[in-house]
Amino acid sequence: MKQKRHWYHYLWIWSIIYFSLGFVNILFAWLGLISFCLPLIFAIVGGNKLFCNRYCDRGQFLRVMGSQVGLSLRREMPDWLKGKAFRYGFMIFFFAMFFNIIYVSWLVGSEIQSLQDVVTVLWSLQLPWNWTYSAGVTPWVAQFAFGLYSLMLTSEVIAIVAMLIYKPRSWCVFCPMGTLTQTICKAKFKE
Protein backbone atom coordinates (compact mmCIF):
# COMPACT_ATOMS: atom_id res chain seq x y z
CA MET A 1 0.00 0.00 0.00
CA LYS A 2 1.47 3.29 -1.08
CA GLN A 3 0.55 6.72 0.21
CA LYS A 4 -0.66 9.37 -2.21
CA ARG A 5 1.91 12.00 -3.09
CA HIS A 6 0.93 15.65 -3.17
CA TRP A 7 2.78 18.78 -4.26
CA TYR A 8 3.55 19.70 -0.65
CA HIS A 9 5.57 16.53 -0.21
CA TYR A 10 8.25 18.29 -2.24
CA LEU A 11 8.43 21.37 0.01
CA TRP A 12 11.64 19.96 1.55
CA ILE A 13 13.36 21.61 -1.42
CA TRP A 14 12.60 24.97 0.20
CA SER A 15 14.83 24.05 3.19
CA ILE A 16 17.76 23.53 0.86
CA ILE A 17 17.01 26.69 -1.13
CA TYR A 18 16.67 28.76 2.05
CA PHE A 19 20.00 27.74 3.59
CA SER A 20 21.76 28.02 0.22
CA LEU A 21 20.43 31.52 -0.43
CA GLY A 22 21.51 32.62 3.05
CA PHE A 23 24.95 31.25 2.35
CA VAL A 24 25.20 33.37 -0.80
CA ASN A 25 23.67 36.50 0.71
CA ILE A 26 22.67 36.69 4.36
CA LEU A 27 19.80 39.06 3.59
CA PHE A 28 17.80 36.12 2.21
CA ALA A 29 17.62 34.94 5.85
CA TRP A 30 14.66 37.32 6.20
CA LEU A 31 12.62 34.79 4.21
CA GLY A 32 12.74 32.65 7.35
CA LEU A 33 9.98 34.88 8.72
CA ILE A 34 7.60 32.97 6.44
CA SER A 35 8.18 29.91 8.65
CA PHE A 36 7.33 32.04 11.68
CA CYS A 37 4.21 33.71 10.29
CA LEU A 38 2.45 30.98 8.30
CA PRO A 39 2.01 28.44 11.13
CA LEU A 40 0.72 31.20 13.41
CA ILE A 41 -1.78 32.40 10.80
CA PHE A 42 -3.03 28.82 10.29
CA ALA A 43 -3.37 28.32 14.06
CA ILE A 44 -4.86 31.71 15.00
CA VAL A 45 -7.18 32.16 12.01
CA GLY A 46 -7.97 28.56 11.08
CA GLY A 47 -7.51 26.84 14.44
CA ASN A 48 -5.49 24.11 12.76
CA LYS A 49 -1.98 22.77 12.39
CA LEU A 50 -2.11 22.48 8.61
CA PHE A 51 1.33 24.05 8.38
CA CYS A 52 2.84 21.21 10.42
CA ASN A 53 0.58 18.61 8.86
CA ARG A 54 1.36 19.55 5.26
CA TYR A 55 3.28 22.66 4.40
CA CYS A 56 6.29 22.74 6.72
CA ASP A 57 9.47 22.37 4.67
CA ARG A 58 11.42 21.14 7.69
CA GLY A 59 8.86 18.46 8.51
CA GLN A 60 9.00 17.28 4.90
CA PHE A 61 12.81 17.47 4.85
CA LEU A 62 13.07 15.30 7.98
CA ARG A 63 10.59 12.80 6.52
CA VAL A 64 12.50 12.54 3.24
CA MET A 65 15.95 12.24 4.85
CA GLY A 66 14.83 9.95 7.67
CA SER A 67 12.31 7.70 5.93
CA GLN A 68 12.94 7.87 2.19
CA VAL A 69 16.73 8.18 2.24
CA GLY A 70 16.76 6.02 5.35
CA LEU A 71 19.20 8.00 7.48
CA SER A 72 17.26 7.56 10.70
CA LEU A 73 18.29 5.03 13.36
CA ARG A 74 14.66 5.13 14.60
CA ARG A 75 15.49 4.75 18.28
CA GLU A 76 12.81 5.38 20.86
CA MET A 77 12.89 8.95 22.19
CA PRO A 78 13.47 9.23 25.95
CA ASP A 79 10.38 10.26 27.91
CA TRP A 80 11.87 13.53 29.17
CA LEU A 81 12.33 14.76 25.58
CA LYS A 82 8.64 14.11 24.92
CA GLY A 83 7.50 15.55 28.22
CA LYS A 84 5.58 18.78 28.64
CA ALA A 85 8.32 20.36 30.81
CA PHE A 86 10.94 20.06 28.11
CA ARG A 87 8.58 20.99 25.27
CA TYR A 88 7.30 24.17 26.94
CA GLY A 89 10.71 25.00 28.40
CA PHE A 90 12.36 24.72 25.00
CA MET A 91 9.60 26.79 23.43
CA ILE A 92 10.13 29.61 25.95
CA PHE A 93 13.89 29.45 25.50
CA PHE A 94 13.59 29.49 21.70
CA PHE A 95 11.24 32.47 21.58
CA ALA A 96 13.40 34.30 24.14
CA MET A 97 16.25 33.84 21.66
CA PHE A 98 14.04 35.15 18.86
CA PHE A 99 13.12 38.27 20.81
CA ASN A 100 16.77 38.73 21.70
CA ILE A 101 17.53 38.88 17.96
CA ILE A 102 14.95 41.65 17.59
CA TYR A 103 16.44 43.45 20.62
CA VAL A 104 20.02 43.24 19.30
CA SER A 105 18.83 44.47 15.88
CA TRP A 106 17.20 47.41 17.65
CA LEU A 107 20.47 48.13 19.51
CA VAL A 108 22.34 48.11 16.20
CA GLY A 109 19.67 50.31 14.61
CA SER A 110 19.99 52.78 17.46
CA GLU A 111 23.77 52.76 17.08
CA ILE A 112 24.20 51.53 20.66
CA GLN A 113 25.93 48.42 19.38
CA SER A 114 27.84 47.76 16.17
CA LEU A 115 26.95 45.10 13.61
CA GLN A 116 28.23 41.59 14.33
CA ASP A 117 28.54 39.87 10.97
CA VAL A 118 28.84 36.31 12.22
CA VAL A 119 26.54 33.33 12.09
CA THR A 120 26.41 31.59 15.48
CA VAL A 121 25.45 27.91 15.52
CA LEU A 122 24.25 26.30 18.76
CA TRP A 123 24.74 29.62 20.56
CA SER A 124 28.52 29.13 20.72
CA LEU A 125 30.13 28.16 17.42
CA GLN A 126 30.81 31.35 15.50
CA LEU A 127 31.18 31.09 11.74
CA PRO A 128 32.60 34.08 9.86
CA TRP A 129 29.96 34.89 7.29
CA ASN A 130 31.18 38.28 6.10
CA TRP A 131 31.60 37.23 2.49
CA THR A 132 27.86 36.88 2.28
CA TYR A 133 27.09 40.35 3.50
CA SER A 134 26.47 42.94 0.83
CA ALA A 135 27.71 46.24 2.21
CA GLY A 136 25.53 49.29 1.89
CA VAL A 137 22.59 47.66 3.64
CA THR A 138 21.11 49.28 6.75
CA PRO A 139 23.04 47.63 9.65
CA TRP A 140 19.98 46.54 11.68
CA VAL A 141 18.53 44.82 8.61
CA ALA A 142 21.75 42.83 8.26
CA GLN A 143 21.93 42.19 12.02
CA PHE A 144 18.44 40.69 12.06
CA ALA A 145 19.36 38.52 9.06
CA PHE A 146 22.48 37.19 10.82
CA GLY A 147 20.46 36.48 13.96
CA LEU A 148 17.58 34.76 12.20
CA TYR A 149 19.89 32.67 10.01
CA SER A 150 21.81 31.58 13.14
CA LEU A 151 18.57 30.54 14.85
CA MET A 152 17.28 28.70 11.78
CA LEU A 153 20.59 26.91 11.27
CA THR A 154 20.87 25.98 14.95
CA SER A 155 17.38 24.51 15.03
CA GLU A 156 18.04 22.68 11.73
CA VAL A 157 21.18 21.09 13.22
CA ILE A 158 19.24 19.93 16.31
CA ALA A 159 16.40 18.67 14.08
CA ILE A 160 18.83 16.67 11.91
CA VAL A 161 20.58 15.15 14.94
CA ALA A 162 17.18 14.14 16.37
CA MET A 163 16.20 12.70 12.97
CA LEU A 164 19.41 10.65 12.79
CA ILE A 165 19.08 9.16 16.29
CA TYR A 166 15.35 8.94 16.88
CA LYS A 167 12.41 8.66 14.47
CA PRO A 168 12.57 10.91 11.37
CA ARG A 169 10.26 13.66 12.62
CA SER A 170 11.37 13.63 16.26
CA TRP A 171 12.19 17.35 16.15
CA CYS A 172 8.45 17.94 15.68
CA VAL A 173 7.84 16.59 19.19
CA PHE A 174 9.63 19.53 20.79
CA CYS A 175 9.65 22.03 17.90
CA PRO A 176 8.83 25.43 19.48
CA MET A 177 6.57 26.43 16.60
CA GLY A 178 4.73 23.10 16.71
CA THR A 179 4.26 23.37 20.47
CA LEU A 180 3.06 26.97 20.19
CA THR A 181 0.55 26.29 17.41
CA GLN A 182 -0.82 23.22 19.22
CA THR A 183 -1.20 25.33 22.37
CA ILE A 184 -3.04 28.02 20.38
CA CYS A 185 -5.36 25.44 18.78
CA LYS A 186 -6.09 23.78 22.13
CA ALA A 187 -6.87 27.15 23.69
CA LYS A 188 -9.11 28.07 20.75
CA PHE A 189 -11.23 24.95 21.12
CA LYS A 190 -11.33 24.88 24.91
CA GLU A 191 -14.86 25.69 25.96
Place this chain on the structure above:
Amino acid sequence: MAKLSPRHAVVNREICVACGTCVDVCPMEAMQIVQGSFASPLEEKCVGCGMCAKECPASAIKVEVRS
Protein backbone atom coordinates in the same frame (compact mmCIF):
# COMPACT_ATOMS: atom_id res chain seq x y z
CA MET B 1 -22.50 -1.22 7.80
CA ALA B 2 -19.04 -2.39 6.74
CA LYS B 3 -17.34 -4.80 9.08
CA LEU B 4 -14.73 -3.21 11.35
CA SER B 5 -11.25 -4.72 11.39
CA PRO B 6 -10.36 -6.63 14.57
CA ARG B 7 -7.54 -4.21 15.45
CA HIS B 8 -7.38 -0.44 15.39
CA ALA B 9 -5.07 2.46 16.22
CA VAL B 10 -5.55 4.19 19.57
CA VAL B 11 -4.01 7.64 20.11
CA ASN B 12 -2.87 8.90 23.50
CA ARG B 13 -4.08 12.51 23.25
CA GLU B 14 -1.93 13.59 26.18
CA ILE B 15 1.27 12.69 24.32
CA CYS B 16 0.22 13.49 20.73
CA VAL B 17 1.80 16.70 19.40
CA ALA B 18 -0.48 16.90 16.33
CA CYS B 19 2.47 16.81 13.94
CA GLY B 20 0.50 14.94 11.28
CA THR B 21 3.10 12.26 10.57
CA CYS B 22 0.47 9.56 11.09
CA VAL B 23 -1.93 11.29 8.67
CA ASP B 24 0.79 11.27 6.08
CA VAL B 25 1.69 7.59 6.38
CA CYS B 26 -1.74 6.04 6.84
CA PRO B 27 -2.47 4.01 3.68
CA MET B 28 -6.21 4.04 4.40
CA GLU B 29 -6.45 7.82 4.85
CA ALA B 30 -7.99 7.02 8.20
CA MET B 31 -5.99 9.40 10.41
CA GLN B 32 -7.10 12.97 10.99
CA ILE B 33 -5.87 15.85 13.10
CA VAL B 34 -8.76 17.10 15.18
CA GLN B 35 -8.91 20.82 16.01
CA GLY B 36 -5.15 21.16 15.55
CA SER B 37 -4.80 19.42 18.89
CA PHE B 38 -4.50 15.64 18.49
CA ALA B 39 -4.74 12.80 15.97
CA SER B 40 -7.72 10.49 15.78
CA PRO B 41 -8.47 7.61 13.39
CA LEU B 42 -11.78 7.18 11.60
CA GLU B 43 -12.89 3.87 13.06
CA GLU B 44 -14.59 2.62 9.90
CA LYS B 45 -11.45 3.22 7.84
CA CYS B 46 -8.69 2.08 10.21
CA VAL B 47 -7.48 -1.45 9.51
CA GLY B 48 -5.02 -1.58 12.39
CA CYS B 49 -1.98 -1.95 10.12
CA GLY B 50 0.25 -0.08 12.57
CA MET B 51 2.00 2.14 10.00
CA CYS B 52 1.09 5.22 12.01
CA ALA B 53 2.37 3.73 15.28
CA LYS B 54 5.67 2.86 13.59
CA GLU B 55 6.24 6.42 12.39
CA CYS B 56 4.81 8.46 15.28
CA PRO B 57 7.81 10.33 16.73
CA ALA B 58 6.09 10.76 20.09
CA SER B 59 5.09 7.08 20.32
CA ALA B 60 1.56 8.22 21.00
CA ILE B 61 -0.16 5.45 19.02
CA LYS B 62 -0.81 1.85 19.97
CA VAL B 63 -2.57 -0.73 17.87
CA GLU B 64 -5.07 -2.57 20.03
CA VAL B 65 -7.73 -5.20 19.64
CA ARG B 66 -11.13 -3.54 19.33
CA SER B 67 -13.23 -3.84 22.43
